[in-house]
Amino acid sequence: MTGPKIRVFVDQPLGPGQAVALDEARANYLFAVMRLGAGDAVHLFNGQDGEWRAEVAEAGRRRGIAVCADQTAPQGVPSDLWLLFSPVKKDRTNFIVEKAVELGAARLMPVSTRHMNSERLRTDKQQAHAVEAAEQCGATWVPVVEDLQPLDRLLAGWPEGRRLYWADEARAGAGGGWEAGSPGEPSAILIGPEGGFSDDERARLAARPFVTPVSLGPRILRAETAALAALTLWQARFGDWR
Amino acid sequence: MTGPKIRVFVDQPLGPGQAVALDEARANYLFAVMRLGAGDAVHLFNGQDGEWRAEVAEAGRRRGIAVCADQTAPQGVPSDLWLLFSPVKKDRTNFIVEKAVELGAARLMPVSTRHMNSERLRTDKQQAHAVEAAEQCGATWVPVVEDLQPLDRLLAGWPEGRRLYWADEARAGAGGGWEAGSPGEPSAILIGPEGGFSDDERARLAARPFVTPVSLGPRILRAETAALAALTLWQARFGDWR
Incomplete structure (x- = not known):
């Protein structure tokens, strides 16, 4: 062979x-x-x-x-990084799942939000995508893809000590946000739907002490681009790309 | 409205x-x-x-x-960043073009390589993708998509003073490479085909003084993932995300 x-x-x-x-x-x-x-x-x-x-x-x-x-x-262990994302169109959701595996997220958590583009998410199909991506990228683990859950409920039960980086489109061009974090810290990244977060959701996110808004540059990124860019920056700063 | x-x-x-x-x-x-x-x-x-x-x-x-x-x-000016990539399957090539525009590349240069996955690239269609991506992401410019050209010819006529970051899969886990660069420096990123570069190509790249190999973490990234990740890291370090 x-x-x-x-x-x-x-x-x-x-x-x-x-x-x-x-x-x-x-x-x-x-x-x-x-x-x-x-x-x-x-x-x-x-x-x-x-x-x-x-x-x-x-x-x-x-x-x-x-x-x-x-x-x-040997058995590898992913960085302690979750990706929270709001489902978008099918191809682009598939893409988020595939890329999140390649980029080393440990857990994929679809969240429902006010302006989300799609109500449907086949968890079993997305889990199969995650398996394929792991087979291809050389990881020795497969991230779990969870069932869709409301963002608010997830935030209400948020585990102590885990920082949530929020890719906040209103911060376009504001720079940074990442400097608040540190390597080894349990982390998560939140990416919104194409339509962005509602004013209510934004206010509730901003009020949570564990939420750290981050900027992803001056242009408007599609959801899947934002997910990839944020995972990349986290891995380079805090994760297994260091 | x-x-x-x-x-x-x-x-x-x-x-x-x-x-x-x-x-x-x-x-x-x-x-x-x-x-x-x-x-x-x-x-x-x-x-x-x-x-x-x-x-x-x-x-x-x-x-x-x-x-x-x-x-x-006002009229914006992209960072002086080129993306050289070897065409992959159609959907994934479309994706590279769309994402490179969102991530602010100034010029998209498809290059033919030994192990490239596809010989065909419709420059006009890819240019149309670039226009759509610019319309969507809020850029005030549209990067030019050039015609496919042989990597070797491009390297032979490489402009003085432009650094070429080479996403070298052999550096997986070796760390860094980016620290050689600086903001404002004319730059380019080279992403190989799914099959990787040939030994000949690798040797020729390694011998060029303007080539800086960079690592994109310990896993094997697909070509389009590597393109996005490299563009993101460059923008965050040297470009308009700073």
């Missing part, structure tokens, strides 16, 4: 000599799409046991078995 | 009392899609004369006229 490493997330224990059952979706991907066969290598991770090189032992149409050989990466 | 400002790029002079002809595409957008009519306000920019509030004087099916009232923003 040459070419990039083929990585698959499995929800099963991994360890020396461990046989791992591959379900229909994985069998289809590995054996039909990627054309692997018995004896070929595949890399497995489950979010707990690191990454393992495994050898395909059975390659069926609907199922397969791979047997773990050796650990190729 | 309430709601967000409707902005349209026009390739015509703008000034007090200036009548501006709106072509079929713009008439369709303003009068059919956005449902503006005579007397409604539209904001115009042309990349030279700032942004103007204009009033619709004629709203036809295939053409229209708007008359400039007053200037609502």
Whole structure:
């Protein structure tokens, strides 16, 4: 095998000599799409046991078995960073989820807001996007995608000691905000819907002591651009890009 | 009119009392899609004369006229930042172009590389994407999208005094690289194709004195993620987000 490493997330224990059952979706991907066969290598991770090189032992149409050989990466731990975002159009929401995984968010929390663009969010589909993104980017964990919940309820039960960076479109050009944070601090980033936050929501956010408004430059960024830019700046300052 | 400002790029002079002809595409957008009519306000920019509030004087099916009232923003100048990128799949290339405009790149330069994913790039379509993105994000300029050119040829004629930040996937986790730059320095960012650069290309890049390799964290980023992240970090350090 040459070419990039083929990585698959499995929800099963991994360890020396461990046989791992591959379900229909994985069998289809590995054996039909990627054309692997018995004896070929595949890399497995489950979010707990690191990454393992495994050898395909059975390659069926609907199922397969791979047997773990050796650990190729230790289990990683994402930075303690949550992303709160308000669903936008489907493609752009998919994009937010994919990119948040690549950029190392630990938890993806869709929140409903007054001006949100979409009421519907298939958590299971978004979780599947997160798995694919983790397989592709080399992470050894998959961030959990939570069900949509009202922003106000989330704020009401906000955990002590976690800073919430609020990408506040009214701060365009005002600069900074990030200097309030520090590495290792439990953090979250809040991105609004395309229509922005309502005056009520803005007032309630501004009143919370754990909320830190941040600026993302002088132009009006789309929601997914704001999410990516904020995750990037946080990782470069406080996270695993340092 | 309430709601967000409707902005349209026009390739015509703008000034007090200036009548501006709106072509079929713009008439369709303003009068059919956005449902503006005579007397409604539209904001115009042309990349030279700032942004103007204009009033619709004629709203036809295939053409229209708007008359400039007053200037609502001075002409802005983008940071002196180019983005060199190797075309990827269509949707993701569209995304790179849209996001590069939002993030304030001045010039978009598709480059052909050994492992590039796509040979085709419709410059006219990408330029149209850039116009739409500028209309949406509030910029008063539209970055030029150049025709695809070979990376090697571009490097051979590289202008003196311009630093090229190279998002080098081999630096994953190596940290930094950005500290070599400074605000105001003419700059460019180079993002490779999904398949990465070839060994030859890597060697030639590494040998150029104007090339500064930078790291974008420990995970493998897709090309469009790398483009956005690098543009964000540059703007926050050296550009108009400071």
